[in-house]
Amino acid sequence: xxxxxxxxxxxxxxxxxxxxxxxxxxxxxxxxxxxxxxxxxxxxxxxxxxxxxxxxxxxxxxxxxxxxxxxxxxxxxxxxxxxxxxxxxxxxxxxxxxxxxxxxxxxxxxxxxxxxxxxxxxxxxxxxxxxxxxxxxxxxxxxxxxxxxxxxxxxxxxxxxxxxxxxxxxxxxxxxxxxxxxxxxxxxxxxxxxxxxxxxxxxxxxxxxxxxxxxxxxxxxxxxxxxxxxxxxxxxxxxxxxxxxxxxxxxxxxxxxxxxxxxxxxxxxxxxxxxxxxxxxxxxxxxxxxxxxxxxxxxxxxxxxxxxxxxxxxxxxxxxxxxxxxxx
Amino acid sequence: xxxxxxxxxxxxxxxxxxxxxxxxxxxxxxxxxxxxxxxxxxxxxxxxxxxxxxxxxxxxxxxxxxxxxxxxxxxxxxxxxxxxxxxxxxxxxxxxxxxxxxxxxxxxxxxxxxxxxxxxxxxxxxxxxxxxxxxxxxxxxxxxxxxxxxxxxxxxxxxxxxxxxxxxxxxxxxxxxxxxxxxxxxxxxxxxxxxxxxxxxxxxxxxxxxxxxxxxxxxxxxxxxxxxxxxxxxxxxxxxxxxxx
Numbered sequence: 001x002x003x004x005x006x007x008x009x010x011x012x013x014x015x016x017x018x019x020x021x022x023x024x025x026x027x028x029x030x031x032x033x034x035x036x037x038x039x040x041x042x043x044x045x046x047x048x049x050x051x052x053x054x055x056x057x058x059x060x061x062x063x064x065x066x067x068x069x070x071x072x073x074x075x076x077x078x079x080x081x082x083x084x085x086x087x088x089x090x091x092x093x094x095x096x097x098x099x100x101x102x103x104x105x106x107x108x109x110x111x112x113x114x115x116x117x118x119x120x121x122x123x124x125x126x127x128x129x130x131x132x133x134x135x136x137x138x139x140x141x142x143x144x145x146x147x148x149x150x151x152x153x154x155x156x157x158x159x160x161x162x163x164x165x166x167x168x169x170x171x172x173x174x175x176x177x178x179x180x181x182x183x184x185x186x187x188x189x190x191x192x193x194x195x196x197x198x199x200x201x202x203x204x205x206x207x208x209x210x211x212x213x214x215x216x217x218x219x220x221x222x223x224x225x226x227x228x229x230x231x232x233x234x235x236x237x238x239x240x241x242x243x244x245x246x247x248x249x250x251x252x253x254x255x256x257x258x259x260x261x262x263x264x265x266x267x268x269x270x271x272x273x274x275x276x277x278x279x280x281x282x283x284x285x286x287x288x289x290x291x292x293x294x295x296x297x298x299x300x301x302x303x304x305x306x307x308x309x310x311x312x313x314x315x316x317x318x319x320x321x322x323x324x325x326x327x328x
Numbered sequence: 329x330x331x332x333x334x335x336x337x338x339x340x341x342x343x344x345x346x347x348x349x350x351x352x353x354x355x356x357x358x359x360x361x362x363x364x365x366x367x368x369x370x371x372x373x374x375x376x377x378x379x380x381x382x383x384x385x386x387x388x389x390x391x392x393x394x395x396x397x398x399x400x401x402x403x404x405x406x407x408x409x410x411x412x413x414x415x416x417x418x419x420x421x422x423x424x425x426x427x428x429x430x431x432x433x434x435x436x437x438x439x440x441x442x443x444x445x446x447x448x449x450x451x452x453x454x455x456x457x458x459x460x461x462x463x464x465x466x467x468x469x470x471x472x473x474x475x476x477x478x479x480x481x482x483x484x485x486x487x488x489x490x491x492x493x494x495x496x497x498x499x500x501x502x503x504x505x506x507x508x509x510x511x512x513x514x515x516x517x518x519x520x521x522x523x524x525x526x527x528x529x530x531x532x533x534x535x536x537x538x539x540x541x542x543x544x545x546x547x548x549x550x551x552x553x554x555x556x557x558x559x560x561x562x563x564x565x566x567x568x569x570x571x572x573x
Contacts, residue, residue: 057415059573076572080418091409095345107337108417110330152413 007066008033008160008191009054014063016049016215023049024215027063031160031193036186038206039195042312046215047195048088051164054193055085068159081109084158088165088195090145094138098129098148101137102155109156116155123151127181143174150181160191167201179205203227203302213310223302230300230308236270236278238285241293247285254284269298334419338427346401347435355396360389360442378451383533384506385443387526390465391472391497394436398429398476399489406571407486415572421564429473429560436469457536460545464532467552471525474559481566499524506530510542525555 009031016024024046031037041047052058054065056076065072067079092101099120106116124130127147132140137148146166153161166182167175182205186192196202202209203223210220219226248260248268259271270276282292306312346352367381405411414424447453479492502508503517504526513521521527528548535541541548 055416057412057572077418077421080416083416085416087409087412089409091413093341093345093410094408096341104337104341105413108334108414108419110333110418112333 005069006033007031008035008068009037009193010064010066011050011054012064014050014053014065015061016046016053016058017061018049022215024053024060027212027215027217029210029217029220031191033159033191034186034189035207036182036192036194036205038202038209039193039212040197040199040202040209040306041195041212042197042310045212047197047212048164049215050212051085051162051193051195055083055162056080081156082159084153084156084161086150086153086161086163086166088168090137090149092137092145092149092152094136096137097134098124098137098140098144099133101148102152105152106155111156119155123155127151128177141174143170143177146170146174146178147181150178154185154190158190160193161185163192163194165196166194167196167198175201199303199306200301209302211306211309213312219309226305227300227302230305232273233300234272234274234276235298235300236276237294237296237298238268238270238281238292239294240266240268240285241291242289247288247290250288251281251284255281331419331423334417335423335427335430338414338424339430342401342428342431343434346397347431352397352435355393357442359392360385360439361446363388364443364446378447379453379456379537382443382447383530383537386440386465386533387468387504387506387530388501389439389443390436390468391500391526393439394432394469394472395476395479395493395497396490397435398432398473399479399483399493400486401432402428402477402480403483403486403489406480407484411571421567425477425560425564425567429477432473432476433466433469436472437465440465440469455538460532461536463549464529464536464552467549467556468526468529468533470556471529471552471559474556474563475525477563478559478566481563481570500526503527504530505534505542525552525559528552528555 007030009029011030012028014024014027015022027046027050029037039047039050049058053060054067054072056072056079059076060073063073068082070079070082072079093104096104102120102123103116106119111119121130121133124133127150129144129148129151132144137145140148150163150166153163163182167178170178179201182192182194186205194202194206206223208220208222209226211218248262251258251260251268251270257272257274258276261269261271263269270281276297278295282295285292363385364381367385368377402411405414414428415421417424444453475496476493479489479496483489483492499520503510503513503521504524505521506526510518510521510527528543528551531541531543532545532548532552535545535548543551
């Protein structure tokens, strides 16, 4: 039996409408204290609307939100001291230095001058920004801006941290560094609510994940439980060196126990409940003029689970990453 | 105490990043100077006209300084989303908006004394009733700032803030009795004049500088204070409806 202290965020029947668009519908979930909870979905799925309602930047049309046991539906700003928010775009003051930005954010939480100066120095060091402390925030690189924005979000040592697309639009090295920082915060006991459309990032970091699609939660579970059924499947990808006609139908006739799909030209994906024998498959294909370049076993990932559950293809997610400046 | 740390830091941050920037300081100095020069030349009566144009120039300096800066800075912060950071802070919305507007109010008061200082070098201001003049300046500044806040909440782009500000400012200048007495206005415009906050501020300034105010000082103060409270409440309601919707 969970107590109030075990639950950091509790959401029931959350709904939000913008004009004709029902952005979020009947959303229910709980985030346990100290948990790193992933909130995944394609662009426009309702991730940011949900995070805005949770953080008090938007009012739900229906439903209840409890943060740290506080009813935020009745008292929307009462839990602000418990939460830290890192928005999807850096929103610090471009004309202030990194140090002054952190000092200002600390002052918003009522921290005294000596305390906020010490905390700003500590975070600048932790986030490898000490050398840039006196420089204008507007002149920082994207990765530095994201790091300082995260530092500003935790300046008051919040119990619950909302991270909205933390690694979007930054280079690989900075993204890796940020993931390390997020992992460290999680280890230190901070409850983290992470929205992202980098599925591999969520798989690497999160304890549990909720998939949101068209404003509805379609699945919530631990990463292990989500991936488990699909990992029991045997999946193989066969790549052709030459252009061949789609042989999926003929393969299905010849090998009735196997499931064939062609995700892209020159590639066939084979799925089965038992180990796949490569020899007969390759012989069958080569007898029909196909030149097999590679046949390799694929370990299904959370991305495959996401594609199965939401119906959104990996290519769509990839395009979204590119559109949003993702660089991973 | 914690709330006041936040209040003070928002106010000082705004002074550093907006009000003490050279372009805004020069706006605060040049604008009243230009108004004074313009009306001085237009009057053609020499030094004796200074005290007669002082209420108008003072009020305009406040009105333009506060509405422009507040509407633009709040719209700018809303646009680049740094305003969200303030909305996420654990301080009451009323206090947050008072902190955001206090800088503009002080800027307006300082602006008001630019023409006064200039006039003090040219004519004797010994007859001015400062006990009426100073509260009038402060309340005009508060009302104008809250008008700027009302405008900032109503628009989403910086250029819209300027356009929408003029929609209020220009009719107010000509109808509030600063340059034409309200008694000289056409009958159908008179009710409109009394619906403008600047009318009551202008009446107090006229009274403080050369006597002859239409309404009593307490009545002017009360009505102006009611305008301030009303504009602030409406702006807060609009923030809740539009920005935390």
